[in-house]
Amino acid sequence: MSAPRAISRLATRALSRRTITHSVRRTALPTTSASASAWAATQLNSVRHGSTLPPRSAEFTKPTEEHIKDLRAILSAPTSLLSTLDGTATEDELASFNDDWMNKYHGKGPIVVKPRTTEEVSKVMKYCYDKGLAVVPQGGNTGLVGGSNPVHDEIILCLSNLNQIRSFDQVSGVLVADAGVVLEAADHHLAEKGFIFPLDLGAKGSCHIGGNVATNAGGLRLLRYGSLHGSVLGLEVVLPDGTIWEGLSKLRKDNTGFDIKQLFIGSEGTIGIITAISILCPRRPSAMNVAVFSLPSYEAVQKVFGEAKAHLGEILSAFEFFDKQSYALVKKHQEENGGERKVFETEGDFYCLIETGGSNAEHDEAKLTGLLEHLMENEMVLDGVLAQDSTQFQSLWSLRELVPESAGKAGSVYKYDVSVPVGKMYSLVEKMRTKLREGGVLEGDGKAEGPIRAVAGYGHMGDGNLHINIVANKYTDEVEKIIEPYIYEIVSENEGSISAEHGLGVMKAPYIGYSKNETSIELMKKVKHLFDPKGLLNPYKYIV
């Protein structure tokens, strides 16, 4: 394989694709930076806040064998109900429903119900509503904030048996499918027809499309395909009292009253159970490219982001950035695994990854060449590499995707996933470094073995979604008190969000005040009460 060359030489002619000589192992799960960072963030928070979970509400009825008997009469198949109360399941067998996939949140739900139809969901909900039984809806159980597990003894209503594609219209691109269809299965179905699901996630092999909508999942394609609030056309929802709301429109334009479905998108299962979705799917890009650059400053990253949008226009599908601290963690991790090779002749304080997806490979490459030449002529980047094939495509992505895993290997990581205006994004990392330096805990500031080894910043530039990783020798109260609530304060000062894409769940419910004002929270409480006056659906979470 040829050695990497500086992009300045590349830019003198049309792009000759170069071999990427370094070898980067792709992490199995999570495969996206977003889910990866949240994975650790959740780990951390569950340790810290596990003891502060709200107590069981005395208003909810305690599940009994009598309820099991009644519920069995509602369900069409004996295997649709599992319970430790009647001996049809052991605690171990219910563990995969009670525990989240990171094994950080542990519910005590004694009953799992897996209805096979929307009507069964309706009957179960009506029964629970009448009896005062609390219910937690569960999709693929891949959430990152403890939103899909019971907190106490809520009945677990699992959607996995609602797993059929209902229809796909080749002309309009509208897919209608049950909520329990796995995201990857939906995307494979679409791929065969030349379409793509307008959402991609690390957990796509397990997560349900209904859960994606219920949590307003963001993921890797948001820059290109926008939010689910724009692409979801309709929903079928079972309301807390069992009423089926049939809002499964397949229309792009429909201005006949309040757009009720929008309330369920991102409601995290607190006001209704999504049983089916209707979603607009774009054509699948036939060409994909990825390039990574080293840059001198965050200002340069912002400028390159602007240039990328200008030159690549409609084919820009991702713009990610990471700082030298992030890259140092990745290089160290690669060294330790024997896979490190020199990627950039000139390294920088910052790096960015640009992905394109279009319908014509030749045109896309020409646009990318135009961008590279412009960047070099104006000395906006220091160096760059471009993927030559799908393996290299994955390898270059891994430079970015390995950051969270590499940080985890380097120590105990305080991780945060926030959203702030792009222009202010990196200042949060700098402020955090200053704060830690002032606290005397940042290595290299007089302490040879300070507890904090690195503060790394990276994220989805295109979405204003920043990840901060603070790598420490170990978790300590001293360090934690320096970081929190300071991190939430500076997010709030910058008009940011404490949860960019992972939701509130049980983990961040107490902190909503850092991102939403009193009027907003008051309105949300009213909406919750309007739909679920008994507060039976997914209690103890979200808006509390």
Added chain:
Amino acid sequence: MSAPRAISRLATRALSRRTITHSVRRTALPTTSASASAWAATQLNSVRHGSTLPPRSAEFTKPTEEHIKDLRAILSAPTSLLSTLDGTATEDELASFNDDWMNKYHGKGPIVVKPRTTEEVSKVMKYCYDKGLAVVPQGGNTGLVGGSNPVHDEIILCLSNLNQIRSFDQVSGVLVADAGVVLEAADHHLAEKGFIFPLDLGAKGSCHIGGNVATNAGGLRLLRYGSLHGSVLGLEVVLPDGTIWEGLSKLRKDNTGFDIKQLFIGSEGTIGIITAISILCPRRPSAMNVAVFSLPSYEAVQKVFGEAKAHLGEILSAFEFFDKQSYALVKKHQEENGGERKVFETEGDFYCLIETGGSNAEHDEAKLTGLLEHLMENEMVLDGVLAQDSTQFQSLWSLRELVPESAGKAGSVYKYDVSVPVGKMYSLVEKMRTKLREGGVLEGDGKAEGPIRAVAGYGHMGDGNLHINIVANKYTDEVEKIIEPYIYEIVSENEGSISAEHGLGVMKAPYIGYSKNETSIELMKKVKHLFDPKGLLNPYKYIV
């Protein structure tokens, strides 16, 4: 100028742009088919339903001079209140607020308030709420369903003095602006910076961006830029009781609770007054192309739509269709104005217009050539023309945009604007023809001078938005009874919407049941009551 050539000859080589020899006058207002069709539909309905407007509610306080005195004390400028009650305005001077721009809906509001700040809006609303005074918010007053005019003596709260661009971020593309900014002004502001407002409308020279959001305007760019539910990032809203809801987020990702702002998008001023918006704006395309084709069947139009999406991918920005009846009306209209020239060597039963917008003219043209060659090789189109410059670009658009005006010149037109799945779209036109034929009123079925001269179908293929124009000698009860409620029934049978993009207002409020089920309407009523328990905001409309 060269004569038009058949596209079959064109397709044998790279596209040589052809001169469009026909001359089509562009209509001044409305410039889009959507607004044009609704214009006549509104005319029609106001005639028919004008007498069925709901009576004045006795629960609302009657505005008096005492209220004027109090409101003046709230407002910073004397010119911010006009009223016939205290002689500061004549009825004529208030006519532009009481009447809609088509002069079809006529309110009797004696007071117009034009606050200069959000705080003033808040104070006015609090005062009206406390006093039980009904209020109608008004933007550019360009609505098509009587939504922005008073029905009786509601106080008119005009947003035109809230007209400042607050900020624009070149990096993120996020625009924050007062609700009263005119759409065209916002777009001009963005154009200077290389960006585009993700919405375009015929009324853009008058309509307000706040009103656009309040009515969830669709327009010409929806196929490309999606719905406002996806592009609006935040709102500032004054609630019925005067509370200011500051939800003016500039974040693309923010999963911290219910997305409350979504309820206001398309709420038609019934639950709050939008005073500012935050919206994500894409880069402005640097290249634009338009082509029009003749086709043998609606099936062919659907196939070409699929091929256009496949070949043009990310640069497809509009796909419109019209039938031979529509084109005949346009040709007749052009003949009468001396501007008709032969456009197609081979005419067809159907026509479609394809527009592209991209960041590279050469690439776009190559993609379009690829599409044309494919269409010709597979004999999917009969003929086609491609615009060569901006004048021809407008001329080709006019073939489609002149349909509603041409229909209006041909007779009294029953017009409908509906949304149905693309595959079922044209069957509605055919069903309507059959119905009229069975009723013995369609010309050419034995009656030499039947009252119905033509049934024309056209619309936004990409959005599933169909316009049906039924051209009659004159409006008669006999014809109307054949058309209605049949048209709503067949829309309903096809899971369609009786209002694709123009909203309900006062015109379609009674008909919502054709598009929304009882559960939906019940939820909507609850939402309305939650935000506006006194029902003071924009009464008699929307959800009644």
